[in-house]
Amino acid sequence: MRKMLLLAMVFAFVAACQTSVDEPIEEIMMKSAQKGCTTIKSGELLTSTGEVITTGFMDNGYNYQAHMYNGEYTPGWKLVMKWNDAWLSNMDCDGDGLLDRPFDEDGHQYYFGSGAWCTNHWTTTYVNDLGEECTYDEFTKIVAVPVDAVLTDGFWYTADGEEIGENIWGQFAIIQSIINDPCSGVEGIQYKSPDHPGLGNW
Numbered sequence: 187m188r189k190m191l192l193l194a195m196v197f198a199f200v201a202a203c204q205t206s207v208d209e210p211i212e213e214i215m216m217k218s219a220q221k222g223c224t225t226i227k228s229g230e231l232l233t234s235t236g237e238v239i240t241t242g243f244m245d246n247g248y249n250y251q252a253h254m255y256n257g258e259y260t261p262g263w264k265l266v267m268k269w270n271d272a273w274l275s276n277m278d279c280d281g282d283g284l285l286d287r288p289f290d291e292d293g294h295q296y297y298f299g300s301g302a303w304c305t306n307h308w309t310t311t312y313v314n315d316l317g318e319e320c321t322y323d324e325f326t327k328i329v330a331v332p333v334d335a336v337l338t339d340g341f342w343y344t345a346d347g348e349e350i351g352e353n354i355w356g357q358f359a360i361i362q363s364i365i366n367d368p369c370s371g372v373e374g375i376q377y378k379s380p381d382h383p384g385l386g387n388w
Contacts, residue, residue, distance in 0.1 A: 223279040226251050231278055231285060239285070250285060251276050263310045270385075272302035272330070297357040299333035303385040304358075320369030327362040328354060329388045335359075348381045350388075361385075 224230055231239045233248075243249045247257025253276065259265035275286035290296035308324045334345040342350040342359040351359035361379035365372050 223277040224281075224283075225277055230283065232283055234284065250274075259308060262312075263308055266307040267304065269304040270302060272297075272300045273304050295357075297330035298335070300330045301386075301388060302330040302358075303388070304328045305385075314369045318369060320367065323366040325362075325364045326360060327383065327385060328358050329361055329385060330357055331359050332388060344381060349379065350381050351379045352377070 226239050226241050229238060229240070233239055233250075237244075237246075239250050241251045243256065248255045253269050253271070253274070255265065255267040257265065272288065277286060278284060279286055288296050288300045288302065304327075306324075306326045306328070308322075310322050312320050312322065314320050329351075331342045331350055332344065335350060336343045336345065337353055340353050342353055344350060351361040354360055359379070360377065361381075362375070362383040363377040364374065365376050366374070
């Protein structure tokens with residue numbers, strides 16, 4: 187179930203995706219203008235599907251200014267997704283009218299060594315074979331792997347051979363997975379990166 191949900195999340199990520207900043211929007215705009223960047227408040231930025239991005243939560247569940255999504259994932263499933271600026275910026279500094287993402291010089295999305303991270307928190311309820319109403323809760327941390335990371339048998343490793351985590355989407359690794367499903371007897375940490383499960387310093 188976890189793998190199916192994680193793999194499906196790539197479509198939500200490509201379609202759109204963005205976490206909150208501590209600075210007031212006016213200060214962000216001032217700094218952005220100095221860099222020649224366009225902010226969400228300008229009303230000029232679009233999602234990848236052509237919708238005008240606004241501050242605050244949009245109808246699709248995304249709050250691009252705050253780097254988060256909060257809404258329905260599929261019927262019966264709720265998803266809260268958060269990410270950092272390296273995953274998907276809340277500004278346009280390259281002038282294409284879209285929120286910035288890391289790209290290589292050939293125009294392909296390139297997250298290796300970017301420091302990008304994302305968290306996914308799914309919750310749902312279901313009725314088991316005994317007729318009991320059960321809750322399922324899953325929290326997953328995902329990071330972009332270092333430039334010199336090595337992929338072996340579906341897992342990413344550092345250049346020194348330390349396991350980072352399971353491969354997902356080709357440039358990322360799952361570094362921690364926590365599942366609580368009391369009805370099935372599954373509770374707690376299911377995977378933790380032997381290197382480190384924190385989102386920083388990748």
